[in-house]
Amino acid sequence: MSERSYDVVLYGASGFVGKQTVQYFANHTAPEQVRWAIAGRNRQRLEAVRDEVGVTVDVLVADSQDQQEIDAIVAQTRVILTTAGPFALYGNALVDACVRFKTHYVDITGETPWVRALIDRHHEQAATDGTRIIPCCGFDSVPSDLGTYLIVRRSQELGIPCKQVKAYFQAAGGFNGGTLASAFNLYDSQGLAQMNEPFLLNPIGNHTQAELDRNRDPQLPSFDPDLNAWIAPFFMGAVNTRIVRRSAALFEDWQESYGADFTYQEYLKVEEPLAGLKAAGMTAGLALFIGAVQQPQVRSLLQPILPQPGSGPSEQTMNEGWFSCELIGTAGDRHKVRGLIRDQGDPGNRATVKFLCEAALSLALHTVELPGGQTRGGILTPATGLGDVLVQRLRHAGMTVEVEVPTLE
């Protein structure tokens, strides 16, 4: 591995998020610490990004559909970070090559049917070889997955097993054209029904009716007594909950269980005034939008006013955006363990870039400290593949990642 030319290659570096990963690496790494290069399908666009950011790094060119070109890049690096999405369209050759060349991998997909296909195709081989393939290292699903991991482990340290974690999101920011393109591709490939399966990303097995009922996605707004606030279904919940459940299942297999019958759910937190009314409006609005964009006629009407691939929010919107993920774990019968992950900056861009780049740097710079030691591999999750190493790096990068110890009587 150390004979490879690069520690990290940033693939998709000319995209809207990709450019920001180049800026992040330029600002946060030193050349003597990390050997990195940028890559994508179009040399001119990549060189323009390199010059705009003002870094001296190699530019590597490979179309995502050309397996030989992709192999040539993957063979030269220890870690691939990719932002080229829709991942179901541009990610397959890259992951196939990472598994063959034993190159660690991180991305920011939220396309869970595609992740399911990766598990079926590659989990066993990557696990045997100790290759860490870690999708969903952006805003979906790092706060959900790492936050739950921290709450559960803190409860276990206190000797009171955690039965349930709930996460409550608030966020302000904009939408990328690339994100909408990925969502539309998913709808068009009939992925929605699959996305609704609560255990889509778990190892194949049977789940009892009671388990399925306990893990259904929330459909309606309600008042949450633990949070003392109104809540509504969170639009990323169908992605994040599947990742957290995969983490729980993998930990279970490795005898590092979260606990019997552990459950995880997440919600949007709605602020007063008129919180109940707003929660109802948001729930109806989300259902309406998802229903509408699945209709080709409605979509073609909306298309011209929606952001296109390659575009996204303004610098001002990205800088002024923020997110907060409050977590409440129920430990034993009475104790509540509380957590908070929060940061300034648009979640789909600033936070996603921080999560993703720090995930790649965790793989590149902390090989020995990674959870499970150097042999752990497979189609992993942020918690199972990066765990405390990523937590520490995010804190060091200025993100609030806290767990509050409850007072025990």
Ligand SMILES: NC(=O)c1ccc[n+]([C@@H]2O[C@H](COP(=O)([O-])OP(=O)(O)OC[C@H]3O[C@@H](n4cnc5c(N)ncnc54)[C@H](OP(=O)(O)O)[C@@H]3O)[C@@H](O)[C@H]2O)c1
């Ligand atoms: N997890 C999260 O929270 C989160 C947040 C934001 C975005 N995302 C996801 O990240 C992805 C990218 O978003 P974005 O806003 O950056 O989109 P974007 O600006 O449209 O970027 C797409 C990238 O894919 C590249 N690409 C397109 N066709 C290709 C091909 N045949 N071979 C190689 N590369 C190709 C593009 O290259 P060119 O520059 O040459 O066109 C570009 O670099 C999307 O899937 C989105 O859903 C996730």
